[in-house]
Amino acid sequence: MIFKIAFRSIFRNTRRSLMTISTVTVGTVAALVFGSYVVYILLGLQTGTVRGGGHLTVYRKGYFLYGAGNPAAYGIEGYDALLKLIREDPVIAPRLAVATPVQAIAGIAGNFANDTSKPFFGTGFVPSDRDQMRQWDVYKFGTPKEGLGLSDADLSRGVIGIGLGRILGFCEVLKIQDCPPPPVIQRQGSARPPAKAPEFLADLAQRDRPKGAAASGNAEPRIDLLAATVGGAPNIVTLSIAKTAAQGIKEVDDSYVGMNLKLAQQLLYGRGVPKVTGIVLQLHRTEDTGFVRQRLVFLFGEDHLDLEVRDFEELNPYFVQVTAFMSSILLFIAVIIGIVVLFTVTNTVGMSVAERTAEIGTTRAMGLRRRGIRWQFLAEGWLLGLIGTTAGVLLAAAIVFTVNHSGLMWLPPGQAQPTPLRMDLFTRKALVVATWLGLMAVATVSAYWPANRAAKLPIVDALRHV
Amino acid sequence: MRHEFTTAAGLPPEPDAAAAGLSPGGACVVRLTDVVKTYKVGSVSVPALNGVGFGIARNSLSMIVGPSGSGKTTLLNIIGCLDTPTSGKLEVNGEDVATLTDNALSDFRARNVGFIFQNFNLIPVLSAFENVEYPLLMLGQKAAQRRSAALEILDAVGLADLRDRRPNELSGGQKQRVAIARALVKKPQFVLADEPTANLDSQNGAAIVALMRQMQVQLQTTFIVSTHDPQLMTHAEETFRIRDGKLVNHVSGGAES
Numbered sequence: 108m109i110f111k112i113a114f115r116s117i118f119r120n121t122r123r124s125l126m127t128i129s130t131v132t133v134g135t136v137a138a139l140v141f142g143s144y145v146v147y148i149l150l151g152l153q154t155g156t157v158r159g160g161g162h163l164t165v166y167r168k169g170y171f172l173y174g175a176g177n178p179a180a181y182g183i184e185g186y187d188a189l190l191k192l193i194r195e196d197p198v199i200a201p202r203l204a205v206a207t208p209v210q211a212i213a214g215i216a217g218n219f220a221n222d223t224s225k226p227f228f229g230t231g232f233v234p235s236d237r238d239q240m241r242q243w244d245v246y247k248f249g250t251p252k253e254g255l256g257l258s259d260a261d262l263s264r265g266v267i268g269i270g271l272g273r274i275l276g277f278c279e280v281l282k283i284q285d286c287p288p289p290p291v292i293q294r295q296g297s298a299r300p301p302a303k304a305p306e307f308l309a310d311l312a313q314r315d316r317p318k319g320a321a322a323s324g325n326a327e328p329r330i331d332l333l334a335a336t337v338g339g340a341p342n343i344v345t346l347s348i349a350k351t352a353a354q355g356i357k358e359v360d361d362s363y364v365g366m367n368l369k370l371a372q373q374l375l376y377g378r379g380v381p382k383v384t385g386i387v388l389q390l391h392r393t394e395d396t397g398f399v400r401q402r403l404v405f406l407f408g409e410d411h412l413d414l415e416v417r418d419f420e421e422l423n424p425y426f427v428q429v430t431a432f433m434s435s436i437l438l439f440i441a442v443i444i445g446i447v448v449l450f451t452v453t454n455t456v457g458m459s460v461a462e463r464t465a466e467i468g469t470t471r472a473m474g475l476r477r478r479g480i481r482w483q484f485l486a487e488g489w490l491l492g493l494i495g496t497t498a499g500v501l502l503a504a505a506i507v508f509t510v511n512h513s514g515l516m517w518l519p520p521g522q523a524q525p526t527p528l529r530m531d532l533f534t535r536k537a538l539v540v541a542t543w544l545g546l547m548a549v550a551t552v553s554a555y556w557p558a559n560r561a562a563k564l565p566i567v568d569a570l571r572h573v
Numbered sequence: 574m575r576h577e578f579t580t581a582a583g584l585p586p587e588p589d590a591a592a593a594g595l596s597p598g599g600a601c602v603v604r605l606t607d608v609v610k611t612y613k614v615g616s617v618s619v620p621a622l623n624g625v626g627f628g629i630a631r632n633s634l635s636m637i638v639g640p641s642g643s644g645k646t647t648l649l650n651i652i653g654c655l656d657t658p659t660s661g662k663l664e665v666n667g668e669d670v671a672t673l674t675d676n677a678l679s680d681f682r683a684r685n686v687g688f689i690f691q692n693f694n695l696i697p698v699l700s701a702f703e704n705v706e707y708p709l710l711m712l713g714q715k716a717a718q719r720r721s722a723a724l725e726i727l728d729a730v731g732l733a734d735l736r737d738r739r740p741n742e743l744s745g746g747q748k749q750r751v752a753i754a755r756a757l758v759k760k761p762q763f764v765l766a767d768e769p770t771a772n773l774d775s776q777n778g779a780a781i782v783a784l785m786r787q788m789q790v791q792l793q794t795t796f797i798v799s800t801h802d803p804q805l806m807t808h809a810e811e812t813f814r815i816r817d818g819k820l821v822n823h824v825s826g827g828a829e830s
Contacts, residue, residue: 108703108710115698469694472655473755474683474711476676566655570690 109479113486116459127455128495131550134444135499138542140506141440143532145433150246150531153393155355156419156426158241161205161387162396164422165189165403168415170384171422174211180337182210182382183414189386192410198402199388202395204243207236208383210371214334216267216364221276227267227332229364231371231383235259240389247534248526255365256349262370264327264349270361272351280328281351332364336377344374441542445549448495452488452553460484460561467561468569477562484561488554492547500543507532601628601664602763602795603652608661610647610818621647622658623818629763629797629811634789636806637799639815645799646767648815652797653686653765654678666762683711687756687794689766689785693748695740701751702727702736708759726754729791730784746777750784757788763795770802782808 117124166174170181183189186208193199193206210231217224234257242250257264267275269283278286327347336342346366354360372381390399400416407414420427460467467480507530515528532539610622622644629635629652637645650656651663654670663670665685673681687708688694695704702723709719727733730750740748749769756764766785770778786808789796798805806812814822 108707111703112696112698119698465692465694466696469688469690469696470707471679472653472682472686472688473708474679474681474686476679478676479711567650570655570694 109483109486110490112483113490116463117487117490120458120462123455123458124491127451127491128498130451131448131492131495131546132499132502134448135496135542135546136503136506138441138444138546139500139503139532139539140530142437142538142542143503143507143530143535145437146535146538147529147531148433149430151248151526152426152429153419154243154246154248156423157389157393158243160419160422161207161240161389162393162419163388163390163400163403164209164417165193165386165388165407165414166384166417168413171415171417174384182337182376182384183208183386184380184382186383186386189412189414192406193386193388193403196402196406199399202390202392202399203388204391205236205240205387205389207233207240207387208368209385209387210368210375210382211384212334212364212371212375214332214374216271216275217331217333218275218277218328219331223275225271225274225362227271227362227364229265229332229366229371231366231368233259233368237365240387243389245392246531248529255352257367259367262367262373263345263347265346265364265366265370266350266352267330267348267365268354268360268363269351270354270357271363272348274361275330277328277348277351281348283351330364332366332374334374336375337379338377340377342374342377344370346370441545445546448492448546448549449553452491452550453556455491456484456488456554457557457560459487460557464561464564464569464572467564468566468572471564471566472570480562480564481555481558484558485551485554488558489547489551491554492550495550496543496546499546500539504532600630602631602666603797604628604664604667605648605652606662606664608648608651608658608663610644610651610656611659620818622651624661625815625818625820626661627813627820627823629795631795632789632793633810634786634796634808635798635811635813636809637797637813637815638801638806640801643815644818645815647818649765649767649797649799653688654682683708684759685762687759687761687764689749689752689756689764689769691768691771693740693745693752693772695748695751695755697740700737700739701732701743701747701754704740704751705736705754705758708755712759722758723754726758727751729788730754744777745773746780749773749777749781753781753784753788757792757794760792761794763797764789766796766798766800768800768802769798770800770805775804778802779804 165183167181167183174181190206190208194203211228212231213226213228215224216227234255237257238254241254244250255266257266272278272281272283273286277283327349329345329347331343331345333341333343346364352363352365354363368383369381372383376382388399388403390396396418400418403416406412407416470483471477471480511527511529513528516525517528518525605628606626608622608625609620612619612621625644625648637648639645647656651658654663654665654673657671665681670678670681695701696707699707705723705727706719709722714722724733724736727736730753732747732750732754735743735747740751743751752769756766769785770781773781782802782805785796785798788794798809800806810825812822812824813820814824
């Protein structure tokens with residue numbers, strides 16, 4: 108009977124109740140649409156991060172803090188055995204998608220035919236593993252149609268950032284967009300032409316050039332990569348540019364070189380024992396990251412290995428910052444929506460109490476306890492919330508469906524390629540349920556103050572009310 | 574027989590009470606002893622009842638009459654346990670209700686007291702049937718039991734055919750019939766009716782009076798009615814006249830002159 112009276116009572120003043128329900132509906136839609144947009148951004152960012160660098164990376168101890176200055180000094184020897192240990196561990200194996208070695212490297216990239224060079228930093232990786240990592244798509248964003256175009260057997264080919272390609276003068280041959288002719292720079296105090304690269308470097312590059320590449324008459328542009336070996340001697344290799352790959356951040360885009368792991372090892376270790384900077388682990392599910400990390404720490408401790416494990420959030424502070432930023436905006440909006448709903452429902456139920464004071468007196472006279480009156484008006488607040496939030500969920504679903512099928516494109520933060528604008532609502536049951544229950548709870552709690560006031564009314568005063 | 578009360582000091586003498594059919598113990602369903610009610614308006618105390626005392630016989634139709642502002646409604650509120658006296662005692666079935674908590678008083682009213690209001694006070698969003706069924710919910714009765722009792726009493730007041738109508742679809746007389754059915758459906762110890770014919774035309778008023786009388790006899794229930802409707806007073810078995818918060822006259826049987 109409480110709900111029958113509550114339901115019918117909220118439609119005694121239809122316009123007022125519909126306004127209140129509309130407010131709750133709009134609040135629910137705002138929270139869900141923005142929430143699903145935020146979730147989409149964060150999951151997209153996570154997908155991009157995990158595709159590029161996996162969930163976990165195993166380093167030599169100290170590399171994370173000091174290794175960038177001298178990657179070679181922190182190399183992991185005997186990494187094949189380490190890979191075997193990880194891949195064959197019965198706890199990790201079922202959770203593991205890819206475990207692959209990587210080598211960080213830094214040096215100078217030069218297109219000596221064009222008299223241009225640029226400091227680079229890069230990564231040596233196993234191309235097939237990297238292609239497999241790029242297929243990680245737990246959140247159904249779609250996978251890249253093309254791989255990197257590299258093969259494990261061909262050491263000579265690699266990829267560079269679009270910016271680096273532009274700087275090194277490969278606009279035409281690599282079909283780089285937004286690539287106007289560079290302005291002519293007058294050099295002050297000297298009319299001499301820029302110095303040519305030392306001939307010994309070119310000879311060195313020619314000598315180390317893989318035989319297959321020279322024989323095949325490969326028409327791809329080439330760059331020479333100069334780096335210092337572990338022993339401190341200069342070393343140089345030639346890299347054919349298979350393609351450019353946008354990196355999303357200009358500083359990275361202007362400096363990135365990706366190459367076959369073996370080439371990077373050749374450049375850094377020469378004829379010495381090859382090592383790697385780290386072992387990247389990509390898991391099937393992000394939720395397993397903490398568990399697998401604990402297992403790795405346990406295994407390394409058991410085998411007395413001088414290794415440490417870092418997760419993708421530690422390695423990408425940007426990811427954590429964006430997550431915190433978007434989450435704080437979502438929380439801020441949710442709080443504002445909650446306050447608006449609170450005031451609106453309080454006002455509506457308060458008006459209802461004022462209009463039905465005589466009815467309150469009558470039911471109290473008939474024997475309804477104060478608690479019964481309180482529940483009566485709480486039920487009205489709850490019903491306003493139920494109708495408003497349910498309508499809001501349905502409307503938000505319709506909006507999200509429309510947007511997801513509209514074909515709009517956009518460039519998410521930290522991504523290099525435009526992607527379809529989508530909102531992730533339908534798979535986010537927790538977001539929907541939390542919003543639905545949360546705003547319904549706010550509406551119910553909002554009714555508490557007027558309900559309590561109604562419950563405390565003296566019966567004779569209430570009956571006297573006209 | 575007429576009993577004059579020149580003081581406001583309590584019950585009538587025993588012989589008179591006996592003569593009036595009011596035995597001092599169990600025969601009274603309601604007994605008031607030296608009831609005082611004072612309202613505070615700011616710093617001013619306004620007396621509404623000033624030492625009222627009498628008993629109301631079980632299964633009687635008693636009238637409380639008096640001019641406006643005499644304290645009739647205050648007295649009815651106290652008898653109905655809607656308000657508490659400033660001093661004095663109210664006993665219902667020999668039980669001092671002053672000792673009851675707010676929840677216990679609510680339960681007490683739910684079981685023992687039926688109300689009929691001048692303005693009908695039906696719940697507008699409920700049908701006639703639902704309005705009548707409502708008091709039974711508070712008694713925790715099962716749906717089938719509630720339905721049967723509500724239909725029976727609606728039939729008794731002649732509204733079985735209109736049971737699905739909302740109050741705004743009923744005439745004043747029909748509304749008051751629903752209110753009477755609502756008051757009686759739980760078979761209370763007594764029914765309090767505050768000016769039940771005041772908002773009705775004479776024809777409907779007479780019909781309502783006749784119905785109340787009929788139901789009172791049929792169901793053997795005590796009716797305590799406040800009124801200044803002469804037509805209603807003719808049905809009184811006992812009449813208590815109040816003036817300036819004091820009981821000034823008690824007539825047992827027939828109309829007071």
